Amino acid sequence: MVEPAAMSTAREEILGRVRDALEGSTAPEPVVRAYRRAGDGDRSQAVELLCDRLVDYKAEVRRVAESDLPAAIAEVCAARSVSRLGVPDGLPHEWRPASIEIVEDTGLTSRELDGLDGVVTACTLAIAETGTLVLAAGPGEGRRALTLVPDLHICVVKESQIVDGVPAAFDHLGPVAQRPLTLVSGPSATSDIELSRVEGVHGPRQLVVLVASTG
Amino acid sequence: MTDFPAAARVELANGQLRANLHHATQTIRAKRAGVVAELPDWEELREAGRGIKADVLARLDEYLVQFESAAQAAGAQVHWARDAAEANAIVVEVARDHGVSEVVKMKSLTTDEIHLNDALAAAGISALETDFAELILQLDGDWSSHILVPAIHRNRTEIRDLFARTIADGPLTDDPSELAEAARVYLREKFLGARMGVSGANFGVAETGTICIVESEGNGRMCTTLPPVLVSILGIEKLVPSFADLEVFLQLLPRSSTGERMNPYTSLWTGVTPGDGPQEMHIVLLDAGRTRVLADEVGRVALHCIRCSACLNVCPVYTRTGGHAYGSVYPGPIGAILTPQLIGVDQAPSLPYASTLCGACYEVCPVKIDIPAVLLHLRSKVVEHKGATPERLAMRAMGWVFGSARRLRFAQRLGRVAQRPLVRGGSIRRLPGPLAGWTQGRTMRPVARESFRRWWSRRP
Incomplete structure (x- = not known):
């Protein structure tokens, strides 16, 4: 139906229309970027702010030492009767609790993902001001479907991964811009019924964030 | 052709609608004001957003070509559509190539604008709306009245009754979380078995060929990651020059739209990633009147719009009449300047008058579109067009x-x-x-x- 010749005609015609439309226009002024790039860099404040914002958007937050991660993960799972936990390739072995069945994501089908009780991942960074976790498909972060289909997402954020605001995050993300990126700010939600917020529609209904200190 | 005064008269007589609208718009306004006040550099962000969009339009031909080659290099197939019919034909053809009879769709104003669902239906392909509100409207044969919360005109009892006779397995109360659960259960099966997804896009990045979508429910992530084939339709004005420009819009959009610091899910992807998400990716670059808008040096600022809907919630006209009175996919103040330009002033001559020119829309616009100025400009065009009256x-x-x-x-x-x-x-x-x-x-x-x-x- 749509022949390649028609396609290239459409392309040329649209570009031609754009050029015609712009003919004789005055060039716009250079973009002024006077907004904040980074805060004052106070690490402990950024950690506090992130936790506060995550809780505000109905995530459960626990602050733990990195060495206590397996125990914390086991606790979160026990509280929810989670017995099968998916993990992505590259998740540190020292984080994995021994008490729970660990299912490696070696290309599970969508239905197999749906059969998991939850998933635990790392992240690339977290944005304090907006309470946002950034997953960039790096080691331990998994592919997009892994953190989408199961109903519980446990995400580990190291304190050193927290940045102040959105521009600081984009400074870090430039080199991985073409990887699949997912910014998560609280559990899935809808406000479509009379604007009353319901947590949990299609994405994980429960988001648990473990903020890990390395000290 | 839309006749705003006549349609508004009907809508104004609906007491339930006016009560729903009042509650909803006041709530979102208050939330927006709260989170905007948190940012000391809001005005600087608005100015940067305006400047970036003006730059995009001024060099749109270069950015389109750059976007195309970056997306192709990452494995996407890029199509160009002069009008709605061409865009729809491309989507139909992709579906036919894969023998698909049902596609899962995320909420997209652009696909509403080109009536994609009707075109797919005519080809024997059903398009399943997966956004919660869009699902409600689709099940009931109704249409959107607000850019952000399309079913703002329906209350929980109406939705309960609708679900009870369509998708629910058993008895239902009108508790919103129970209604959301019914939709989750119904759609989960559809997502897991979906063979093709269709999406719009909030932004396309010229530098990297990346597509960015923002959402709350996770249905967008489902549509864009689970099916093996994905088609994303992108109005040509949705580009931003560089990846880093998103740092501006991802601050402006959620705060203006839902009144959140950040929406629950923002997804960015570039072409095809082996082992992660759809392995066949199509992008349709859509004109459908946009170059016509671009040709008007005063009116083209309407193409800066990032579809946040803040202007609807503050408009003294919209908050009383609701979205249906505008008779267009884009309601409210932005619809009053965008629709007449997209389809021709002679096709919607009453829309530029559907405003009091109070300027509240301009004040809240995250990319500083001077809507009242464009309204006046369009009114003069309506008068020119009408001749002696x-x-x-x-x-x-x-x-x-x-x-x-x-x-x-x-x-x-x-x-x-x-x-x-x-x-x-x-x-x-x-x-x-x-x-x-x-x-x-x-x-x-x-x-x-x-x-x-x-x-x-x-x-x-």
Whole structure:
């Protein structure tokens, strides 16, 4: 139906229309970027702010030492009767609790993902001001479907991964811009019924964030 | 062709609608104001957003070509569509190539604009809306009345009744979380088995070929990651030059739209990633009137719009009439300037008048679109297009009368006599004959018993 010749005609015609439309226009002024790039860099404040914002958007937050991660993960799972936990390739072995069945994501089908009780991942960074976790498909972060289909997402954020605001995050993300990126700010939600917020529609209904200190 | 005054009259008579609208728009306004006030550099972000969008439009041809080659290099197939029919034909063809009879769709104004679902249906392909509100509307054969919360005009009992007779397995209460659960269960099966997804896009990055979508529910992530084939339709104005430009819009959009610091899910992807998400990715670059808007140097700022809907929630007209009165996919103040330009001023001549010009929309716009200025510009185009009308003749006659003291004095004397049968309780509510249009939406003050000049001249 749509022949390649028609396609290239459409392309040329649209570009031609754009050029015609712009003919004789005055060039716009250079973009002024006077907004904040980074805060004052106070690490402990950024950690506090992130936790506060995550809780505000109905995530459960626990602050733990990195060495206590397996125990914390086991606790979160026990509280929810989670017995099968998916993990992505590259998740540190020292984080994995021994008490729970660990299912490696070696290309599970969508239905197999749906059969998991939850998933635990790392992240690339977290944005304090907006309470946002950034997953960039790096080691331990998994592919997009892994953190989408199961109903519980446990995400580990190291304190050193927290940045102040959105521009600081984009400074870090430039080199991985073409990887699949997912910014998560609280559990899935809808406000479509009379604007009353319901947590949990299609994405994980429960988001648990473990903020890990390395000290 | 939309007739706003006639449609508005019907909507205004619906008390339930007005109560829902009032509650919803006031709630979102308050949330927006709260999170905007948190940012000390909000005005600087707005200015950057405006500047970036102006730059995109000024060099749109270069950015389109750059986007195309970056997306192709990452494994996407890029299509160009001059109009709605071409865009729809591309989506139909992709579906047919894969023998698909059902596609899962995320909420997209662009696909509403081109009536994609109808085109797919005509080809025997059903398009399943997966956004919660869009699902409600689709199940009921209704259509959107708000950019962000399309089913704002429906209440929980109506939704409960609708689900009970369509998708629910068992009995339901009207508790929103129970209704959301019913939709989750119904759609989960559809997502897991979906073979093709269709999406719009909030932004396309020229530098990297990346597509960015923002959402709350996770249905967008489902549609764009689980099916093996994905088609994303992108209006050509949705580009931003560089990846880092998103740092501006991802601050402006959620705060203006849902009144959140950040929406629950923002997804960015570039072409095809082996082992992660769809392994066949199509992008349709859509014109459908956008280059026509671009050709108008005053009107083109309408293409800066990032579809946040903040202007709807503050508009004294929208908050009373709701979205259906506008008769277009894009309602409210932005719809009043975008729709007439996309489809031609002669096709929607009443929309540029569906505003009080109070300027509230301009104040909240995250990319500083001067909507009142464009409304005035379009009104002048409507008048030019209409040529000689009774109103224009009457205005010319008024000018002639006001041009001389003698003529004015005579007209006032005439008016005082002629108005007598029309004055009720100190005002004129209805003028007769060809003058009736003037009092359709306003009452008129009668000519005073004594003019100021007369009173001045007989002072002692």
